[in-house]
Amino acid sequence: MDLKDKLVSSFLAFENRVDNDAYVHDVRTDAFKIFEEKGFPTKKDEAWKYTSLNSVLKQDYSLFPKQEDALEYRDVKKYFIHDIDSYKIVFIDGKYSSHLSQTTHDGMDVCLMSAALSKPKYQLVIQNYFNKVATTDSLTSLNTAFSSEGAFIHIPKNKIVEKPIQIVHFSTGNEAATMLQPRNLIVVDENSHVQIIERHQSLTENPVLTNSVTEIFANKRAIVDYYKIQNDNHNASLIDNTFINQKRESHASVHTFSFGGKLTRNNLNFFQNGERIDSTLKGVTIIGDKQHVDHNTLVHHIEPNCESHQDYKGIFDDNATGVFNGKVIVEKEAQKTNAFQANNNILISDKATINTKPQLEIFADDVKCSHGCTIGQLDESAMFYMRSRGIPEKEAKGLLMYAFSNNVLSSVKIPEIKQRITKLIANKLGVNIGFEV
Amino acid sequence: MLKIENLHARVEDKAILRGINLEVKPGEVHAIMGPNGSGKSTLSSVIAGKEEYEVTDGNIIFDGEDIDELAAEERAHKGIFLSFQYPVEIPGVSVTNFMKTAINETRKAQGLEEMPAKDMLKLIREKSELLEIDRKFLSRSLNEGFSGGEKKRNEIFQMAMLEPKLAILDETDSGLDIDALRIVANGVNKLKNENNAVVVITHYQRLLDYIVPDFVHVLYDGRIVKSGGKELAHELEEKGYDWIKEEANA
Numbered sequence: 001m002d003l004k005d006k007l008v009s010s011f012l013a014f015e016n017r018v019d020n021d022a023y024v025h026d027v028r029t030d031a032f033k034i035f036e037e038k039g040f041p042t043k044k045d046e047a048w049k050y051t052s053l054n055s056v057l058k059q060d061y062s063l064f065p066k067q068e069d070a071l072e073y074r075d076v077k078k079y080f081i082h083d084i085d086s087y088k089i090v091f092i093d094g095k096y097s098s099h100l101s102q103t104t105h106d107g108m109d110v111c112l113m114s115a116a117l118s119k120p121k122y123q124l125v126i127q128n129y130f131n132k133v134a135t136t137d138s139l140t141s142l143n144t145a146f147s148s149e150g151a152f153i154h155i156p157k158n159k160i161v162e163k164p165i166q167i168v169h170f171s172t173g174n175e176a177a178t179m180l181q182p183r184n185l186i187v188v189d190e191n192s193h194v195q196i197i198e199r200h201q202s203l204t205e206n207p208v209l210t211n212s213v214t215e216i217f218a219n220k221r222a223i224v225d226y227y228k229i230q231n232d233n234h235n236a237s238l239i240d241n242t243f244i245n246q247k248r249e250s251h252a253s254v255h256t257f258s259f260g261g262k263l264t265r266n267n268l269n270f271f272q273n274g275e276r277i278d279s280t281l282k283g284v285t286i287i288g289d290k291q292h293v294d295h296n297t298l299v300h301h302i303e304p305n306c307e308s309h310q311d312y313k314g315i316f317d318d319n320a321t322g323v324f325n326g327k328v329i330v331e332k333e334a335q336k337t338n339a340f341q342a343n344n345n346i347l348i349s350d351k352a353t354i355n356t357k358p359q360l361e362i363f364a365d366d367v368k369c370s371h372g373c374t375i376g377q378l379d380e381s382a383m384f385y386m387r388s389r390g391i392p393e394k395e396a397k398g399l400l401m402y403a404f405s406n407n408v409l410s411s412v413k414i415p416e417i418k419q420r421i422t423k424l425i426a427n428k429l430g431v432n433i434g435f436e437v
Numbered sequence: 438m439l440k441i442e443n444l445h446a447r448v449e450d451k452a453i454l455r456g457i458n459l460e461v462k463p464g465e466v467h468a469i470m471g472p473n474g475s476g477k478s479t480l481s482s483v484i485a486g487k488e489e490y491e492v493t494d495g496n497i498i499f500d501g502e503d504i505d506e507l508a509a510e511e512r513a514h515k516g517i518f519l520s521f522q523y524p525v526e527i528p529g530v531s532v533t534n535f536m537k538t539a540i541n542e543t544r545k546a547q548g549l550e551e552m553p554a555k556d557m558l559k560l561i562r563e564k565s566e567l568l569e570i571d572r573k574f575l576s577r578s579l580n581e582g583f584s585g586g587e588k589k590r591n592e593i594f595q596m597a598m599l600e601p602k603l604a605i606l607d608e609t610d611s612g613l614d615i616d617a618l619r620i621v622a623n624g625v626n627k628l629k630n631e632n633n634a635v636v637v638i639t640h641y642q643r644l645l646d647y648i649v650p651d652f653v654h655v656l657y658d659g660r661i662v663k664s665g666g667k668e669l670a671h672e673l674e675e676k677g678y679d680w681i682k683e684e685a686n687a
């Protein structure tokens with residue numbers, strides 16, 4: 001049975017098993033119909049021209065992995081930003097791990113999607129926000145149909161959340177192959193500020209496919225900073241669908257650090273519903289072997305006086321492949337929009353490839369939009385300069401690549417994350433970047 | 438210390454160095470002059486180990502060892518330093534971090550521990566004072582947006598930090614104003630002792646007023662066609678290169 005058939009035939013039983021609110025039931029049922037009709041995207045779809053899901057879809061995934069394996073914190077500590085105090089929402093094979101988590105209901109909700117979907121006290125929030133910004137493409141619909149668990153974060157107005165929130169999904173390989181579909185909902189009300197770190201981590205050699213959906217609502221003047229650390233092992237694939245709905249004067253940023261995994265597809269969508277909104281999309285991709293990372297971004301400028309800043313850097317070695325597909329839409333009403341987009345890439349090996357394609361659809365006349373993409377090699381004269389100062393070839397390469405990705409790091413607000421990312425970059429490049437950041 | 442014998446080098450199909458002979462002993466200062474395009478920068482790059490140039494004949498002996506097979510960084514570890522005619526901009530790496538990496542990598546290659554942070558800071562302070570470099574400058578990205586003169590001063594700062602045995606200064610004077618020239622030359626002179634050597638490449642006598650050479654060589658068309666004492670530089674300043682070219686072509 002292929003994966004689609006397997007998903008389709010298991011839907012009813014799944015729906016009967018999970019707690020059911022009538023509203024959520026309808027949303028799931030509608031989404032299921034969409035997925036059933038559309039199926040998985042193929043390379044014939046324009047948005048999937050350079051990313052084939054064939055190899056990841058052919059595994060025989062277990063859709064509802066068995067109950068959690070206990071993990072000891074000390075064994076998985078390294079996957080957390082552990083040197084800061086933080087809230088943690090942790091899942092093992094899709095199931096919540098209370099043992100590893102630190103949630104709260106004290107003046108805000110940092111808890112579980114399953115609770116939000118089933119408990120009456122969250123009914124209103126769910127009806128107002130759940131599946132309200134997610135689109136109806138087939139993979140998002142698939143996730144919506146099977147949505148039952150993930151992180152639920154609701155920050156009421158005028159609250160600055162001092163501690164960052166870490167959302168971590170582990171897969172243990174209890175099953176031969178596992179498919180996970182986490183669903184996160186994050187609502188940040190007026191004037192509030194939150195920082196979130198998300199990571200998917202497979203602890204097994206067995207194949208794992210994650211199809212994740214995150215909806216973020218940044219209400220009036222809210223500030224949301226989101227960091228995605230994608231450094232999974234070579235048998236784990238991730239399709240990350242993130243949707244951000246911004247209201248007036250809100251600031252939202254998403255930094256995506258893609259250093260690992262077999263296939264990673266980021267569908268990152270910003271919708272600006274208000275004036276004076278600021279959206280930031282940044283990414284550093286460093287991959288090798290046969291790894292594949294695809295960034296598919298959308299910024300939809302709907303109202304006047306807003307900004308968006310996109311800056312993606314990619315370093316590709318061996319047979320690695322990259323895709324950057326950045327779409328910016330500026331509606332007719334969205335006068336005085338400033339939209340910037342940059343995608344710069346370095347190909348280290350002759351066999352690595354990158355497909356980069358900006359798409360600007362501008363219907364307003366008084367706007368400032370810029371985009372640029374470059375594909376290059378390492379600067380030979382810089383290499384010689386550094387080596388002539390005694391820095392060995394490998395370190396010089398590493399330093400140049402670190403420098404190349406540096407301006408993406410400069411906007412990371414949490415120093416511990418910046419340090420961690422620098423270390424990951426250094427590890428990835430096999431160098432000791434011999435200085436503090 | 439440095440002995441170059443019959444050195445031939447080319448890039449792609451173009452022969453640039455066509456039989457260079459040069460010996461530099463500890464404690465000496467050599468000046469290399471010569472018209473544009475004669476091969477001065479190529480010679481310095483070949484000594485420093487730039488792989489773009491292919492050595493087709495001859496030897497470069499440093500401290501008794503043929504260094505032809507050594508990578509640029511290995512030559513640096515042995516104490517060869519090149520002050521670039523056109524220093525390269527490295528955005529995203531500060532001067533300080535670059536120097537820390539260079540020094541510690543060199544120490545590592547020499548089997549030494551990393552330099553303690555305190556000593557590093559002290560060294561940086563001392564050498565930046567010697568070259569009258571503002572501390573703020575050191576946290577900027579290496580050479581990025583530096584003025585021509587700032588780049589050259591920064592090259593000599595790096596030299597001061599690394600304390601090489603053999604320093605090749607490729608047109609370090611160009612771009613420097615009169616005050617900066619004095620500061621930089623003074624820096625070089627302070628670092629000079631009987632165990633190290635300097636090769637200055639220049640078009641002008643004015644630098645040689647400060648850094649006084651023991652020998653002056655004229656490079657023309659890939660060969661050293663004339664050598665002499667410091668008075669040769671004066672003669673060139675006065676008469677230009679035509680007479681040298683005539684002699685060489687005769």
Ligand SMILES: Nc1ncnc2c1ncn2[C@@H]1O[C@H](COP(=O)(O)OP(=O)(O)OP(=O)(O)O)[C@@H](O)[C@H]1O
Pocket residue numbers: 448451453471472473474475476477478479480489522
């Ligand atoms: N990478 C290269 N590719 C092609 N030609 C080169 C290359 N490097 C040097 N050359 C050529 O070799 C010759 C010598 O160049 P070089 O830079 O060594 O001259 P120079 O003596 O330093 O001149 P200047 O006084 O102008 O600095 C020139 O004709 C130059 O164009």
Ligand SMILES: [Mg+2]
Pocket residue numbers: 477478479522607608
């Ligand atoms: Mg030159």
